[in-house]
Amino acid sequence: MTELQTAAVLFSLMIAPLAAAGLALINAGLGRSRNAAHAMMTSLCAIAVASCAYFVLGHSFFGSAGEPARVLTVGRDTFDWLGAMPPFFVRLPAAGSPSFLAALMGIESVALAALIPLGSGAERWRLSSICISTALLAGITFPVFAHWGWGGGWLAKLGYVDTGGAGTIHALGGLTGLAVVWLLGARRGKYSSDGMPMAMPGHSVVFVLFGCMLAGAGWMGLNAAGAILFAGVELGRLALIGVNTILGAGAAALVAAVVTKVRFGRPDASLTANGWVGGLVAVSSGCAFLPPAAAVLIGLVAGGLVTFSVELLELRLEIDDPAGSISVHAVAGIWGLLAAGMLGRFPGGSDVMLAQVVGVATLLGFVLPMSWGINSLLDRFVPMRVSRDGERQGMDLFELGAGAYPDFVTHTDDFMPR
Amino acid sequence: MKTAGLLLLVSGWLLVLAAIAMLNGGVARNAFVTAGLAVEVLGLILTGRAHLPVRSDRG
Numbered sequence: 001m002t003e004l005q006t007a008a009v010l011f012s013l014m015i016a017p018l019a020a021a022g023l024a025l026i027n028a029g030l031g032r033s034r035n036a037a038h039a040m041m042t043s044l045c046a047i048a049v050a051s052c053a054y055f056v057l058g059h060s061f062f063g064s065a066g067e068p069a070r071v072l073t074v075g076r077d078t079f080d081w082l083g084a085m086p087p088f089f090v091r092l093p094a095a096g097s098p099s100f101l102a103a104l105m106g107i108e109s110v111a112l113a114a115l116i117p118l119g120s121g122a123e124r125w126r127l128s129s130i131c132i133s134t135a136l137l138a139g140i141t142f143p144v145f146a147h148w149g150w151g152g153g154w155l156a157k158l159g160y161v162d163t164g165g166a167g168t169i170h171a172l173g174g175l176t177g178l179a180v181v182w183l184l185g186a187r188r189g190k191y192s193s194d195g196m197p198m199a200m201p202g203h204s205v206v207f208v209l210f211g212c213m214l215a216g217a218g219w220m221g222l223n224a225a226g227a228i229l230f231a232g233v234e235l236g237r238l239a240l241i242g243v244n245t246i247l248g249a250g251a252a253a254l255v256a257a258v259v260t261k262v263r264f265g266r267p268d269a270s271l272t273a274n275g276w277v278g279g280l281v282a283v284s285s286g287c288a289f290l291p292p293a294a295a296v297l298i299g300l301v302a303g304g305l306v307t308f309s310v311e312l313l314e315l316r317l318e319i320d321d322p323a324g325s326i327s328v329h330a331v332a333g334i335w336g337l338l339a340a341g342m343l344g345r346f347p348g349g350s351d352v353m354l355a356q357v358v359g360v361a362t363l364l365g366f367v368l369p370m371s372w373g374i375n376s377l378l379d380r381f382v383p384m385r386v387s388r389d390g391e392r393q394g395m396d397l398f399e400l401g402a403g404a405y406p407d408f409v410t411h412t413d414d415f416m417p418r
Numbered sequence: 419m420k421t422a423g424l425l426l427l428v429s430g431w432l433l434v435l436a437a438i439a440m441l442n443g444g445v446a447r448n449a450f451v452t453a454g455l456a457v458e459v460l461g462l463i464l465t466g467r468a469h470l471p472v473r474s475d476r477g
Contacts, residue, residue: 074439158438182469191471317466357451358434364458365431369424372465 001098005228008235009101012225016108019218020047020115022211026277027119029207030270030323034394035123036203036404042118042127046134050114051107053138058110059092060085061143064102065152065230079154083147098229105225106146109169110138112222116173119323121180121384123187124391127399129384136374137176145172145367149359150230159355161344163231164223164245164284166336171363174330177321179372184385186320188392197314200322205269212253212276219280220245227288237288244287245280248299252279252332255303271307274324278306278332285333285356286340294343301339302332334360420468426461430454 001009024043031039054062063069063083070082085092093099114134118125148155149168162168191197202208220242227233227241256275260268282302283295290298309327313319319326341356375384390398397403437450 077439079439182465185471318470319466354448354451357455358438361431361434361451361455361458364462365427365429365434365454368462369427372424 001101001228004235006096006101008238009105009225009228012221012228013101013104013108015221016218016225017111018214019222020108020112022213022215022218023112023115023119023277025207025211025214026273027115027122027323027325029204029211030119030202031122032200032394033203033405033408034396034403036396037400037402038127038395039118039122040404041400042125042130043115045127045131046114046118047111049131049134050111050138053135054107054110054143055089057087057139058143059083059089059103059106060087061140062102062106062146063151064099065156067099067151069147069152080152080157081148081154082144083151083153101225102151102229105229106143108222109146109165110142112165113142113169113173113176114138116170116325116329117177117180119325120174120177120321121184122322123395124184124386125180125384126382126386129378129382132378132382133180133375133384136378137371141176141367141370141374142168142172145362148362150226155355155359155362156230158358159350159352160359161231161289161340161346161352161356162285162337162359163227163233163288164219165226166281166283166285166333166340167359167363169222169333170281170284170329171333171337171360172367174326174328174333175363175368176371176375177325178319178330179368179375180384181319181321181326182372183375183379186318187322188388190320191318195318197318197320202270202322205273208270208273212273215277215280216246216249219249219284223284223287226284231288233288240292241287243292244283244290244295247292248283248287248295248302249276249279251296251299252276252282252303252306255300256307259304259307270324271310274306274310274328275303278302278328281329281332282336282339285336286344289340289344289346291343291345294339298336298339298343302335305335306332334363419464423461423463423465423468426464427458428461430457430459430461433457 028039068084069080072079147153253276257267257272260271279299279302306327309331310324337356341353433454441447
């Protein structure tokens with residue numbers, strides 16, 4: 001890597017944490033006011049735990065292209081299946097080297113992935129359980145899949161392309177969120193006795209929409225850094241990455257706004273926000289290799305997919321996902337991986353569609369069962385769900401001892417048993 | 419049903435892995451990968467249905 005590339009990656013990684021800040025605000029805003037402080041507190045704890053777990057164990061499994069790895073030989077084929085770096089960043093080449101930058105990218109990526117399930121399990125997932133679950137995600141699930149796709153593993157050798165982390169960060173986080181919701185169940189009062197969902201609107205649309213804007217800035221950084229580090233993209237393409245990122249998000253948000261306007265008579269702010277983030281997620285996979293028109297097309301489809309997926313999960317499958325994380329991150333992420341294979345223009349005209357399908361199959365067949373198994377086992381020792389009384393009282397008072405807005409008048413219906 | 423669904427998810431993935439390891443390109447490889455993905459979709463549907471709450475548990 002040239003010095004200019006190193007500087008570009010460093011700058012990109014400096015703004016990338018804005019994506020995490022944006023997601024945390026979105027998660028907090030889409031929850032009720034009695035859980036707002038808990039939402040921000042769990043986000044901060046998840047980032048802290050994910051960073052430490054990645055440092056202790058995660059990076060040794062993630063590895064990096066060209067670094068030591070565990071290889072399985074089947075006949076004449078070899079499968080690079082796990083990184084073999086020493087733990088605690090020991091013997092990591094000096095700061096500024098590609099390996100060190102990959103470690104920084106790994107920390108920021110795993111922190112972002114750890115925030116995604118928090119949106120799904122919001123308002124009923126206990127802080128202690130969140131911390132242990134995040135440690136397992138950052139120490140095992142994420143680094144193993146990230147090694148396959150980003151760290152020169154068997155999936156990368158197959159041609160899999162995911163420069164911005166549509167699969168590695170978002171689909172992985174979204175599928176973990178699905179496993180978490182399956183284990184937690186719905187919030188009390190969310191469904192009536194005949195299975196009809198009740199509306200539980202978020203308490204701050206302003207938080208949600210501001211979070212979307214922050215996320216847009218952070219996403220550009222993450223996409224740019226990933227493209228240089230994991231796909232060797234030249235600096236001239238950075239502007240294209242930025243353009244594609246914003247175009248994808250904008251197109252998706254517009255579709256979500258139009259769809260909700262047509263269906264409900266008014267554009268829905270929270271679904272429009274979900275559409276925006278869904279567009280960011282979907283375009284991440286191939287952002288460095290897509291013409292702008294393709295980014296718009298990917299965003300348009302992502303906006304529609306997210307809107308209908310939120311409704312399908314809530315109404316038909318009775319999956320209570322307060323922040324829409326499963327639709328936004330898992331569904332849009334999987335769409336983004338496939339769309340990159342269909343619409344991307346890769347160096348040498350290579351066809352990566354098969355590798356993208358295999359990547360999706362790996363997310364569904366490895367990441368989802370593994371996340372379910374890990375969290376299911378954890379639930380036996382550290383119960384995930386808060387008590388009935390705690391849920392009624394609100395996670396702020398029950399777990400933190402203080403509300404987010406002590407000076408404000410609280411809506412009494414927030415405390416009514418459902 | 420929950421376990422069966424999760425096993426189907428893993429089985430579909432193993433089918434995909436086997437296709438990549440044992441078949442060298444062509445229609446057969448693509449067909450097996452698609453079949454593996456289809457098995458996973460079945461597993462996803464089965465797992466999703468298994469997690470639907472029992473009516474008397476709600477409220």
